[in-house]
């Protein structure tokens with residue numbers, strides 16, 4: 001067993017989870033048994049959070065109470081706002097600012113002395129983190145724009161409130177609903193790299209702030225959550241090249257470039273979340289500028305069919321269409337991955353809570369490939 005090296009832990013079963021399940025051949029995703037399509041169509045992000053954390057959908061009263069509790073926790077300490085202002089002035093990247101913000105929230109945690117095994121307290125801390133992330137992120141963006149932060153709006157849901165805090169204006173229903181759906185779609189996804197990172201940290205019984213900070217860090221990479229920003233940058237590059245999009249893609253793939261937003265460790269077909277986001281992108285394009293939607297679908301069709309990627313099981317993932325959706329919602333492109341984190345924080349917290357209920361330290365093995373029996377020579381004789 002120990003000799004059986006599985007690079008990237010590909011296909012290795014390391015945990016049991018009741019949160020979400022992916023059928024990579026059928027292109028199906030469920031959260032606690034509910035299809036992602038039904039949740040995206042009928043639920044709110046708050047409902048999905050409740051579902052992930054409590055195991056079942058809330059009643060109307062439970063949802064009201066849960067949403068109110070989240071809304072009450074939205075405020076962030078002035079020190080965090082100051083830090084966001086300084087980081088914006090230092091031209092920090094939003095994902096790095098978010099990493100700092102989450103880490104900093106812990107300094108103002110009212111239950112910081114709670115026993116790490118008190119999972120009810122961990123859930124309350126997770127709720128605080130999830131509620132505060134949008135506020136810190138929006139404040140960072142406001143400072144970058146030379147504006148003061150906007151206080152959270154107690155009457156708005158998490159998605160609409162984030163858009164409100166970004167602009168100071170209440171979003172229209174279509175924008176608020178589309179963004180809420182995007183948050184639902186990104187909330188959880190089995191043992192992806194950032195969730196696994198959070199779980200590894202949680203398995204040491206470190207606090208939930210550490211686990212979520214680790215999750216943000218892992219999500220930031222271009223092979224994972226960072227790809228949504230990269231997709232939009234590719235779309236800009238195509239647009240600015242003045243080339244036909246297909247000629248651009250042909251050239252890029254001939255040069256061996258990977259197209260971000262394509263390929264997945266688990267899906268061999270199109271990611272069901274990409275299908276839903278594609279529909280949203282299309283609807284938004286019909287209202288305004290259809291350029292980005294058109295380029296994206298053209299590339300998808302070309303890569304999938306003419307370049308034969310579909311046959312090889314390489315298909316659009318969730319990041320392929322989220323960029324053009326966020327662009328049409330007026331969100332700055334380097335906020336796309338932080339928005340992913342804003343939603344996925346719910347999944348990280350849910351998985352850590354679930355794992356810690358029956359915790360076992362995660363500690364795999366590596367095969368040593370270095371030298372053995374070296375003769376030590378003191379530094380002044382080397």
Ligand SMILES: CC(=O)SCCNC(=O)CCNC(=O)[C@H](O)C(C)(C)COP(=O)(O)OP(=O)(O)OC[C@H]1O[C@@H](n2cnc3c(N)ncnc32)[C@H](O)[C@@H]1OP(=O)(O)O
Pocket residue numbers: 222223224225227257258259260261262263264265266314317318319
């Ligand atoms: C939210 C998310 O995290 S979703 C993923 C977001 N990331 C991206 O979109 C970045 C682009 N995609 C990728 O780099 C990869 O598909 C990953 C990292 C997501 C998954 O990769 P892995 O499971 O490790 O697959 P791996 O890198 O081994 O690729 C398998 C084959 O598919 C090809 N492939 C994978 N992704 C792409 C792509 N985007 N474009 C072209 N070819 C690709 C590889 O070249 C490789 O081909 P080969 O067998 O001929 O060498």
Ligand SMILES: O=C([O-])CC(=O)C(=O)O
Pocket residue numbers: 186188189190191192193224264265266317318
């Ligand atoms: O599952 C993965 O490996 C990546 C992914 O799509 C996600 O985290 O949403």
